[in-house]
Amino acid sequence: MIVVMKANSSEADIQHVLTYLEKHGLTGHLSQGVERTVIGVLGAIGPTGAPGSIGGLNPAVGEALEGMPNVENVVRVSKPYKLASREFHPEDTVVEVPAACVSGGVVRIGGPELVMMAGPCTVESEEQLMTTAAAVRKEGAVILRGGAFKPSTSPYGFRGLGEEGLKLLAKARDEFGMAIITEVMTPTDVAMVCEYADILQIGTRNMQNYMLLDEVGRTRKPVVLKRGMSSTFEEWLLAAEYILSQGNRNVILCERGIRTFEKTTRNTMDISAFPLIKRLSHLPIISDPSQGTGRRDIVGPMSLASIAAGSDALLVEVHPNPDEALKDGAQSITIEQFRQLMPQVQSVASAIGRQFITR
Known part of the structure; x- marks a missing residue:
């Protein structure tokens, strides 16, 4: 359920609605746009199938809200996700990330500008990370990716340097001014990772780890949800x-390929996700063509396709020597390949009326 307030509604009118919701065991989430203010109603509003209910909504609640001062109308949301829906938030959400390397010190994801995030899949050593960071920053990347904690299908695979890897990422940020995105894997690690990271990444295996989603939702750090x-x-x-309902509005979706019957690629990159998600949700959506394909020879074409389809950023794995990488070398492009990729994605961006922020 969404309560749409009139344009001339006051703070007292809005608070009256919020107080009513609280008294009935409901939670109101405020979204104040340029033209209107809406309040998303969360909670058990009535049992589905109860007498007089519509889609599980008790009509008495809606009728009471509709009669309140300066309430324009009450909308029954048809989708099970309320806060993430376009109905709740018609305007695009823009997530701001601090980055000293750009003018103004802030990178915006979801606005008209595009963002390049690049770096190694896994932080292996200081030399490897600093070499990569220097190279991708020179070519225009403004956010540095790098895994300190890495899930592995095999228990014998490399699982990251842990906090030492986080310290190296922080050192790279200090030296090059780039923002840092890194994965957090458990609720108990969230506080520690927040000390170092600018963006928390939730990997594909943890997308439905609801305790972890709740925990990152209690922070106000931007979250990339794969x-x-x-x-x-x-x-x-x-x-x-889950993240939005805990109060964290800084959520960025990431398409990273899905598992299908095809074995030529590690995953099947779903390019349709970009235009469809933008119809369904106000949240920014970015592309990880490295995980999406598992093959460095098609990271470039999938990057171009993602930008053309509406991706707000690219998340690309780059390694100084992918053949010797401790993890996922087959999907990591070389520094030279990244150097060739940047002008290509900038050309596609220009063709659709967008541009990459690089400084």
Whole structure:
């Protein structure tokens, strides 16, 4: 349920609605746009199928809200995800990330400008990280990716340097001014990772780790939520709803390929996700063509396709020597390949009326 307030509604009118909701065991989430203010209503409003209910909504609640001062109308939201829906928030959400390397010190994801995030899949050593960071920053990347904690299908695979890797990422940020995105894997690690990271990444295996989603939702750090490898759009947006419902509005969706019957690629990159998610949700959506394909030879074409389809940023794995990478070398491009990629994605961006922020 969404309560739409009139344009001339006062703070007292809004508070009256919020107080009513609280008294009835409901939670009101405020979204104040340029033209209107809406209040998303969360909670058990009435049992589905109860006498007189419509889609599980008790009509008495809606009728009471409609009669309140300066309430324009009450909308029954048809989708199970409320806060992530376009109905709740018609305007695009823009997530701001601090980055000293750009003018104004802030990178905006979801606005007219595009963003390049690049770096190694896994932080292996100081030399490897600093070499990569220097190279990708020189070419225009403004956010540095790098995994300090890495999930591995095999228990014998490299699982990251842990906090030492986080310290190296922080050192790279200090030297190059780039923002840092890194994965957090458990609720108990959230506080520690927040000390170092500018963006928290939730990996595909943890998309439905609801305790972890709740925990990152209690922070105000931007969160990149990767699509589960077998997840529908609805499941993905409901996972985002967990974060949003805890009060963190800084959610960024990431398409990283899904598991299909095809074995030529590691995953099947779902390019349709970009225009469809933008119809369903106000949240920014970015592309990880490295995880999305598992093959460095098609990271470039999938990057171009993602930008053309509406991606708000690219998340690309770059390694000084991918053949010797401790993890996922097959999907990591070389520094030279990244150097060639940047002017290509900038050309596609220009063709659709957008541009990459690089400084």
